[in-house]
Amino acid sequence: MRKIVLFLLCALFSTPVLSASLINDTETERVLMKLVLPLARAANIPDNRLKIHIVNDDDFNAFVMGGDDVYVYTGLLRQIKSPDALQAVVAHELGHTLGGHMAQMSERMNAEMKRTMLIQALGVGLMVAGGNPSLGAGVMAGATGVAQQSMLAFTRDEERIADNLGVDLMVSAKQNPHGFVTVLEQMHELTGTMESKINPNRINHPLTTERLNNVRARIADVAPDYKPNKSVEKSRHAEYELVRAKLVGYLDAPSRVRELYPSSDMSDSALYARAIANMRGGNLDGARIGTRTLIARNPDNPYFYELLGDIEYQFGHYDDSVDAYERALELAGDAPQIQTALALVLSERARPDDKLRAIEMAKRSLLSEPAPLTYWVLARAYGDSDSGRHDWAMAEYYNMTGDTKNVKKYAKRAQKKLKKSDSEYIKAGDLLK
Numbered sequence: 001m002r003k004i005v006l007f008l009l010c011a012l013f014s015t016p017v018l019s020a021s022l023i024n025d026t027e028t029e030r031v032l033m034k035l036v037l038p039l040a041r042a043a044n045i046p047d048n049r050l051k052i053h054i055v056n057d058d059d060f061n062a063f064v065m066g067g068d069d070v071y072v073y074t075g076l077l078r079q080i081k082s083p084d085a086l087q088a089v090v091a092h093e094l095g096h097t098l099g100g101h102m103a104q105m106s107e108r109m110n111a112e113m114k115r116t117m118l119i120q121a122l123g124v125g126l127m128v129a130g131g132n133p134s135l136g137a138g139v140m141a142g143a144t145g146v147a148q149q150s151m152l153a154f155t156r157d158e159e160r161i162a163d164n165l166g167v168d169l170m171v172s173a174k175q176n177p178h179g180f181v182t183v184l185e186q187m188h189e190l191t192g193t194m195e196s197k198i199n200p201n202r203i204n205h206p207l208t209t210e211r212l213n214n215v216r217a218r219i220a221d222v223a224p225d226y227k228p229n230k231s232v233e234k235s236r237h238a239e240y241e242l243v244r245a246k247l248v249g250y251l252d253a254p255s256r257v258r259e260l261y262p263s264s265d266m267s268d269s270a271l272y273a274r275a276i277a278n279m280r281g282g283n284l285d286g287a288r289i290g291t292r293t294l295i296a297r298n299p300d301n302p303y304f305y306e307l308l309g310d311i312e313y314q315f316g317h318y319d320d321s322v323d324a325y326e327r328a329l330e331l332a333g334d335a336p337q338i339q340t341a342l343a344l345v346l347s348e349r350a351r352p353d354d355k356l357r358a359i360e361m362a363k364r365s366l367l368s369e370p371a372p373l374t375y376w377v378l379a380r381a382y383g384d385s386d387s388g389r390h391d392w393a394m395a396e397y398y399n400m401t402g403d404t405k406n407v408k409k410y411a412k413r414a415q416k417k418l419k420k421s422d423s424e425y426i427k428a429g430d431l432l433k
Ligand SMILES: [Zn+2]
Pocket: 009, 010, 092, 096, 154, 158, 159, 162
């Protein structure tokens, strides 16, 4: 059984989450954004302030900080089977914000937490991290340890209020409030036997059964006739299933992937999870066959081309990899992780025009999302022929992975080689402050 107690107690961390890592993945971020955006709008959070963070941790958990930073755990995403139920978890967390239960969380702590979270990418990012010790050390370190932090839990009243405000939020956002019932039933299934041994008078937190009864009554009160839009539900369920399959494929053991997506299952999500697991396990032929089937079935899905690009890169087929990433970008628009992957392959293929294109791609990726892997790729694209800028990009990379010693070392080296008028000279100077 996974650690579901955290959401049950609706934990808040009393200390910054020092060693968690965040996952950057365009597909996952976009699907989550679609689900969270209507709730955030209903809660009067401006679109441009809303930010979704995907925490790489097995806990069944999610929380909101500062009112607009939504943290969703991969453990939660992998377990929760419907998009409505996931929305309910986020709506509950926003309910705590709206209810003013977050007074003890200071803005400073929020900023500190963002600073200390390490960022990693799925796909080609994981491969690079796995194959390169200097990158791996910074990017991959510390995926565990979140659960060991001490917690501040909310009171029983606060939990009930957050559920009620969450249901109201789902209704005013025209989303399916029955998602609350779905997620609480799932939690009850997982914790039922454990809870039956707890004396409700001895704890501060409401039991799942109590919460279930409460949300059922609330829904009957505020949305007695709610009927979901079947076609909307169907398409977003399909997208959500692909994201879950992707996370299982990347993060779970091969045996778990086979258990959840047995070879008899020929659905898109099963093919996706198995293709990714095959790629991770080095069965590149199997991975490619599965991915090509997905592309044949869904020629407009950019993320299947992204996966094909990852696989061809692993094969060492740079031309095919570049073609696949280019197609993915055509379909996805500005997608920073795919731009970074393309920059990586171009920098490795190293034909005459590749270097400039790789630098341009990495810079475009950094414009929408600064990430350590992208700085690392940028440094590589500059290479020996532009070692001042290479050193600056490495200093930025170390800055993002929290290696202060190397930040100083590389920023100083960059300044020695660059002209004072170079923008990278000035940026290196900022890192030395
Ligand atoms: Zn709560």
